[in-house]
Amino acid sequence: MSLRHALLGLLSEGPASGYDLLKLFENSLANVWPATQSQLYGELGRLADAGLITVRSEGARGRKEYAVTEAGREELRHWLLDVKPAPIRRYEMLLRVFFFGQISTDDAIAYLREQQQAAEAAAEHLAEVGKMIAHHQDNFTVYGRLALEWGVRSNRLHQEWAEWAIGEVKAHDPTANTEPCDPS
Amino acid sequence: MSLRHALLGLLSEGPASGYDLLKLFENSLANVWPATQSQLYGELGRLADAGLITVRSEGARGRKEYAVTEAGREELRHWLLDVKPAPIRRYEMLLRVFFFGQISTDDAIAYLREQQQAAEAAAEHLAEVGKMIAHHQDNFTVYGRLALEWGVRSNRLHQEWAEWAIGEVKAHDPTANTEPCDPS
DNA sequence: CTCTGACATTCCAGTAGTGACATGTCGAAG
DNA sequence: CTTCGACATGTCACTACTGGAATGTCAGAG
Structure with a gap:
């Protein structure tokens, strides 16, 4: 369930499209939590369904710009403060x-x-x-x-x-x- | 696909049942590659289907003792020598x-x-x-x-x-x- | 005007791992 | 003689992640 929070975290710094997020991932979070394109888009859909993010505007080429909602911000804070990170176990x-x-x-x-x-x-x-x-x-x-x-x-x-x-x-x-x- | 090789490796030291392997796992490999009981039994079945291990004998309580075959030993060596370990990516x-x-x-x-x-x-x-x-x-x-x-x-x-x-x-x-x- | 490459999304089949449940045997202690 | 704990295996539904394919748009270079 960490990709979910990775996306919330990225969107907390500003709205972005799936494509933007994919690029952002590449040279930052991908080093600690890689994700494929299909996973990312899928998660965005689920996040939107759950009301943690919303489509702020639809642009050219079917671009959907997402933004976090208050519920999303809350969920991110909750994850950061209350949920213990799972230690790495597989080497x-x-x-x-x-x-x-x-x-x-x-x-x-x-x-x-x-x-x-x-x-x-x-x-x-x-x-x-x-x-x-x-x-x-x-x-x-x-x-x-x-x-x-x-x-x-x-x-x-x-x-x-x-x-x-x-x-x-x-x-x-x-x-x-x-x-x-x-x-x- | 590493559980597969973990099991081959354990069986290379001697034949054992699924139950035995589960116990062996707990205080050794589980620290670097945890596995649940259901995963372990499932993998043993697949390994046997693939001819990498065989049921050497069936004991009391439905116990099946597995042993590696020559093909299994070969596969383990191949994995050890030729396959590069995947680095850890998720933190x-x-x-x-x-x-x-x-x-x-x-x-x-x-x-x-x-x-x-x-x-x-x-x-x-x-x-x-x-x-x-x-x-x-x-x-x-x-x-x-x-x-x-x-x-x-x-x-x-x-x-x-x-x-x-x-x-x-x-x-x-x-x-x-x-x-x-x-x-x- | 056409082609290319960056932009942009969606879907799908497959694998690995999780956690819980179901089922049953056997030996020993009470 | 019953009950309990260790022995022993199998199955199921679910989630996360992988890799690939399909589809389409738009801007700019030639």
């Missing part, structure tokens, strides 16, 4: 780690290296986002920067963990690599 | 941060404090898991500890970020109450 990347026993030590290390590189790439992407929004000062961007910093730190964690995990895997099976291990 | 917690403009600074800070506490609680939970598995030495546990360490670091990140973000929010609106309940 496909970590799931595989449990099964390292099924592959060779070298393959496991290669997997971890890839993860490290993926985090590096993600860090570059975030740096770009940071540059793009560097001169914006709207509410949305100001607070979005908090999320951005989370991303930066998260990527660092990812990289450092992978480094450490490679060490652990090597220590557990020293035959895989040049690093010797004490034969007590 | 309900961060989504709300974008909308801090809709609530008071004090409420935003309270939200971040709650997040910090949630991370603390999660850290305690992981510490317990760590204690529980301290003396196990199976493959599963050994590699699971890598995932556990990720969790520990992740919680630390969560807490430190929240601390930092509170500072940022305060800096952005200095009228907010700075030391809420410290009478020193």
